[in-house]
Structure formats: C-alpha cells, structure tokens
Amino acid sequence: MTLNRLFQFLVPKDKKFFPLFEQATANLILLAEILHEVVNVKQNEREEYFKKIDELEALIEEITHETHLELSKNFITPFDREDIHVLIKSIDNVADYMHGAASKMKLYQVEKITKSIRKLTEINLEACQLIGVGIQELKTMKNHDLIKETCTKINKLESKADSVFDKAVADIFENEVDIKNIIKYKEVLASLETASDKCKSVSNIMEQISVKHS
Numbered sequence: 001m002t003l004n005r006l007f008q009f010l011v012p013k014d015k016k017f018f019p020l021f022e023q024a025t026a027n028l029i030l031l032a033e034i035l036h037e038v039v040n041v042k043q044n045e046r047e048e049y050f051k052k053i054d055e056l057e058a059l060i061e062e063i064t065h066e067t068h069l070e071l072s073k074n075f076i077t078p079f080d081r082e083d084i085h086v087l088i089k090s091i092d093n094v095a096d097y098m099h100g101a102a103s104k105m106k107l108y109q110v111e112k113i114t115k116s117i118r119k120l121t122e123i124n125l126e127a128c129q130l131i132g133v134g135i136q137e138l139k140t141m142k143n144h145d146l147i148k149e150t151c152t153k154i155n156k157l158e159s160k161a162d163s164v165f166d167k168a169v170a171d172i173f174e175n176e177v178d179i180k181n182i183i184k185y186k187e188v189l190a191s192l193e194t195a196s197d198k199c200k201s202v203s204n205i206m207e208q209i210s211v212k213h214s
Contacts, residue, residue, distance in 0.1 A: 031056040032128040036121040057099035101191035108184040116168030120192035127199035147210040154203035161196035
C-alpha cells in the first residue's frame with residue numbers, strides 16, 4: 001500500500017468538501033443547460049432564463065465562499081488545501097464566464113443567435129457534464145484512468161471551441177458590416193470561448209489531484 005493510499009485509508013470520510021463540490025458542479029451543469037436553452041428561444045422569451053442564470057451564478061459563488069470558510073475551519077481535508085482552493089475557484093470561473101455571455105446577450109439585446117453561439121453553448125454544456133463525472137470519480141479515487149479519460153475529453157472540447165470561435169470571428173469580420181453587431185457578437189463569443197478555457201483549467205486540476213493520489 002502506497003503512502004497516499006494509506007493516508008486515504010486512515011483519514012475519516014470527507015463530509016464537508018465533496019458535498020460542496022457536488023453542489024457547485026450540479027448548479028454549473030444546470031447553468032450550462034439553461035444557457036444552451038436560452039440561445040434556442042426567441043428574444044422576447046429569454047428574460048426568465050437570464051434570471052435563473054443570475055441566480056445560479058450567485059449560488060455557485062456562495063458555495064465557493066463556503067468552501068473557503070470550511071478550509072479555514074478544518075484541519076483534515078480530502079486532498080491538498082491548495083488544490084481544494086484552486087478546484088472550487090476554477091469551477092466558479094466557468095460559471096462566471098457563462099454568466100458573462102448571458103449578461104452580454106441581454107445587455108446588447110442580441111436578437112439573432114448564430115450557429116457558432118449555439119455550438120459553443122453546446123460544447124460548454126458537454127464540458128460541464130464531464131466536470132461532474134470527474135468530481136464523482138475524485139470522490140472515490142478508485143478509477144484514475146476514467147478521470148484521465150474524462151479530462152482528455154474536456155481538453156478536446158476546449159480545442160474544438162477554439163476552432164469554432166476562430167471561424168466565427170473570421171465570418172463576422174467578413175460578412176457583418178454593422179460595427180455594433182461586430183462588437184456584440186465578438187464579445188458574446190469571447191465569453192463563451194473563455195468559459196471553455198476555464199473548463200480545461202478544471203480538468204487540469206482534477207487530473208493533477210488524481211495523479212497525486214494514484
């Protein structure tokens with residue numbers, strides 16, 4: 001038995017941090033689902049979706065704050081304290097940028113939703129669902145190969161998002177003549193693409209934690 005496995009065996013079962021990670025990822029997936037839904041409805045039907053996204057982003061922020069409080073109160077943690085801090089913050093960052101994309105759609109009154117915007121929300125939803133899988137596997141630390149496979153899928157999605165973003169921006173500059181629309185679409189697309197980057201950051205920290213405990 002390795003020292004890491006021995007330590008895991010001796011440490012009491014975590015009842016503080018993984019419930020918070022699970023709450024954060026469940027709400028993150030729901031936020032991503034609603035964001036994907038909002039780009040598939042008419043402009044005059046979006047308000048309730050935007051309100052729900054605001055609520056979910058605020059809730060994830062509260063969970064992040066609670067996690068930091070628990071770190072200050074608990075000596076024993078399921079893995080390194082710094083990794084806990086970085087993991088919950090990276091999940092919060094994904095929520096921030098998806099929320100930012102929704103806020104820009106609302107603020108700029110984006111009427112026409114492009115195929116690229118829909119594709120990016122779809123990619124982010126899939127990546128968030130995979131984050132949920134990764135968190136569940138980290139909880140047991142039994143299947144490190146599956147954690148690695150999950151993280152690889154997230155990284156591939158991030159690369160796909162980069163390609164969609166680059167093509168979308170090129171299309172905007174080639175076909176859009178209204179400078180206001182260029183700014184609107186580019187900012188929404190940039191927020192969605194950055195959200196996928198932040199999903200990759202989550203996958204990187206999940207994989208690092210898995211390697212440390214393998």
